[in-house]
Amino acid sequence: MDNTMENMVIPQHVALILDGNGRWAKKRGLPRSMGHKEGCVTVEKTVEIAARMGIKYLTVYGFSTENWKRSKEEVGALMQLFRFYMVRLLKIAKNNNVRVKMIGERNRFDKDIVEGINRLERETKDNTGLTFVIAVNYGGRDEIVRAAKKMAEEVKMNKLNPEDITENVFSGFLDTAKMPDPDLLIRTSGELRLSNYLLWQLAYTEIYVTDCLWPDFSKEELEKAIAAYNKRERRFGGVQTK
Numbered sequence: 134m135d136n137t138m139e140n141m142v143i144p145q146h147v148a149l150i151l152d153g154n155g156r157w158a159k160k161r162g163l164p165r166s167m168g169h170k171e172g173c174v175t176v177e178k179t180v181e182i183a184a185r186m187g188i189k190y191l192t193v194y195g196f197s198t199e200n201w202k203r204s205k206e207e208v209g210a211l212m213q214l215f216r217f218y219m220v221r222l223l224k225i226a227k228n229n230n231v232r233v234k235m236i237g238e239r240n241r242f243d244k245d246i247v248e249g250i251n252r253l254e255r256e257t258k259d260n261t262g263l264t265f266v267i268a269v270n271y272g273g274r275d276e277i278v279r280a281a282k283k284m285a286e287e288v289k290m291n292k293l294n295p296e297d298i299t300e301n302v303f304s305g306f307l308d309t310a311k312m313p314d315p316d317l318l319i320r321t322s323g324e325l326r327l328s329n330y331l332l333w334q335l336a337y338t339e340i341y342v343t344d345c346l347w348p349d350f351s352k353e354e355l356e357k358a359i360a361a362y363n364k365r366e367r368r369f370g371g372v373q374t375k
């Protein structure tokens with residue numbers, strides 16, 4: 134680690150909304166798919182950088198439940214990229230002691246993609262470094278509804294008593310069960326919205342938005358976000374935490 138990060142508190146869990154691939158391509162007169170391709174390269178680099186920095190969880194928004202509304206061509210290009218980068222990611226994960234986990238409703242994807250996701254999780258499950266979480270066909274509302282359905286099933290089968298449902302119990306039914314909530318949310322490309330990302334988990338997360346377009350994101354940009362996070366005073370509704 135270089136000097137700029139000395140004495141910095143490294144957030145345990147960083148969540149990322151990687152936005153701006155389309156704008157990056159448009160600026161260069163390229164098709165949107167080229168922006169996504171470059172964006173995948175940036176994801177790979179970011180995983181390695183985060184692993185080296187000692188971040189424990191990195192959760193990136195790869196494809197939302199609303200992104201199916203995009204053109205058939207764009208969705209098709211994203212699926213192809215997904216297929217290609219899943220194979221590369223397996224190698225990167227193995228080389229960097231990274232455990233990969235996917236959140237979202239994976240069964241809507243083609244069978245080979247679902248198998249690829251399962252394989253990535255299976256073959257990296259014992260790695261002890263960074264946990265890299267990819268949100269695909271993910272929507273915060275969808276996740277909460279699925280959790281509610283699972284709980285309702287358990288109540289129906291007399292495995293769960295409605296009186297015993299607490300925030301902790303509810304969290305355990307979400308895709309992010311057992312993961313700590315994000316400390317820092319980074320959104321690239323300037324939009325000031327959550328776009329249905331981790332609605333439950335971001336309750337007290339510090340938010341950092343940069344105008345940098347996702348394919349241009351770098352180690353320096355991540356360090357800037359962490360430096361800004363270090364200047365925040367986290368409160369969780371109380372008065373002072375430090």
Ligand code: IPE
Pocket residue numbers: 151152153154155156157195196197200211322
């Ligand atoms: C983010 O880039 C990647 C995905 C949502 C899959 P966008 O494709 O949203 O890029 P912009 O927002 O149009 O620039």
Ligand code: IPE
Pocket residue numbers: 150151152153194195196197200324326328
């Ligand atoms: C959020 O970006 C989803 C992902 C990064 C996968 P979008 O580009 O889809 O969000 P909106 O449409 O700007 O809110």
Ligand code: MG
Pocket residue numbers: 152153
């Ligand atoms: Mg966008």
